[in-house]
Amino acid sequence: QLQLVESGGGLVQAGGSLRLSCAASETIRSIGRMGWYRQAPGKQRELVATITSGGNTNVADSVKGRFTISRDNAKNTVFLQMNSLKSEDTAVYYCNALWVLSDYWGQGTQVTVSS
Secondary structure, eight states: OOOEEEEOOEEEETTOOEEEEEEESSOGGGOSEEEEEEEOTTSOOEEEEEEETTOOEEEOTTTTTTEEEEEEGGGTEEEEEEOSOOGGGOEEEEEEEEETTEEEEOOOEEEEEEO
16 A cells, blocks of 8 residues: 655745655655645645656646656655745645556645735
């Protein structure tokens, strides 16, 4: 059973930065795709960014140019660097992994951006 543990969320002022981390219980070299999703109150969960085992990334238009996804295979960790944060980025951020044809989710970490 793959386990994902997020960290790095918190309260930040608009224009500030945060870096989220997602630590996996398995070697992430074996995980085809990992990514970040977010869910704001009253809204559906939406894709933020994904990264494949080969390093290919996909970033949502709403965060393109501000957010960067990366991975450290040695630490089995995926990161989401979030810069120039806006109030509309406020949400619970979830780590996701597609592993052995199944989706796995972390418990989520709250990001709150004050204007």
